[in-house]
Amino acid sequence: MKKKKIALAVAAVGLLGALAVGQTLAWFTDKDSVSNNMVLNHVDIEIDEPNYNEEDYQSLIPGDPIMKDLTVTLADGSSDAWVRLKAPVVEVGDKTFPLFNEDGSSDFGAVLAEDWVKIGDYYYYTKILTNDTAVPGTSVNTIEFLAVQGETGEEYTIKVPGSWNNDYADATLVLDYDVEAVQARNITPDFTAADDPWGLGTEPVVEYTTAAE
Numbered sequence: 001m002k003k004k005k006i007a008l009a010v011a012a013v014g015l016l017g018a019l020a021v022g023q024t025l026a027w028f029t030d031k032d033s034v035s036n037n038m039v040l041n042h043v044d045i046e047i048d049e050p051n052y053n054e055e056d057y058q059s060l061i062p063g064d065p066i067m068k069d070l071t072v073t074l075a076d077g078s079s080d081a082w083v084r085l086k087a088p089v090v091e092v093g094d095k096t097f098p099l100f101n102e103d104g105s106s107d108f109g110a111v112l113a114e115d116w117v118k119i120g121d122y123y124y125y126t127k128i129l130t131n132d133t134a135v136p137g138t139s140v141n142t143i144e145f146l147a148v149q150g151e152t153g154e155e156y157t158i159k160v161p162g163s164w165n166n167d168y169a170d171a172t173l174v175l176d177y178d179v180e181a182v183q184a185r186n187i188t189p190d191f192t193a194a195d196d197p198w199g200l201g202t203e204p205v206v207e208y209t210t211a212a213e
Contacts, residue, residue, distance in 0.1 A: 062162045
């Protein structure tokens with residue numbers, strides 16, 4: 001009987017040894033990761049009136065020329081952009097007048113520069129603003145809204161209407177420009193549309209600001 005008990009004990013120990021060996025087995029494995037930093041760009045435009053000096057126009061009379069030469073420039077580092085300008089109005093006292101009439105004429109002698117089209121409440125520039133100079137001569141990063149008229153040294157873009165009378169005496173004339181831009185890539189405007197050629201719907205155009213601002 002003693003021999004049988006010993007044999008059973010050895011068998012039991014052998015089984016435990018087998019279990020212990022089974023617990024030390026492992027699969028061959030590996031692990032790795034990758035991090036991709038993709039940077040979103042922005043649209044940034046700058047507007048200026050390089051030849052407008054407000055101090056020169058503090059004593060205007062009917063017929064006087066005014067140099068309101070709005071320019072729109074695509075800022076360095078900006079993505080290519082489409083540009084539009086809300087139809088400007090001239091404020092004189094408590095009265096307002098459109099800079100351009102519906103037929104394209106202007107009581108202020110203004111002439112629209114090339115490549116602009118009026119659609120709805122905006123004037124749209126029909127070419128892309130870009131800083132890409134890969135193809136010389138095709139880069140357009142600065143545009144004008146009004147054509148410059150007059151002789152050298154007497155250039156102007158608008159005039160005080162010659163038909164104005166004492167009803168406008170001592171009034172302040174105000175002409176502001178509201179310019180908006182949207183990314184050019186992935187947007188194909190329909191400049192034959194009756195309204196909203198950019199297809200933005202009611203989505204507002206929000207001003208771009210840097211973190212420092």
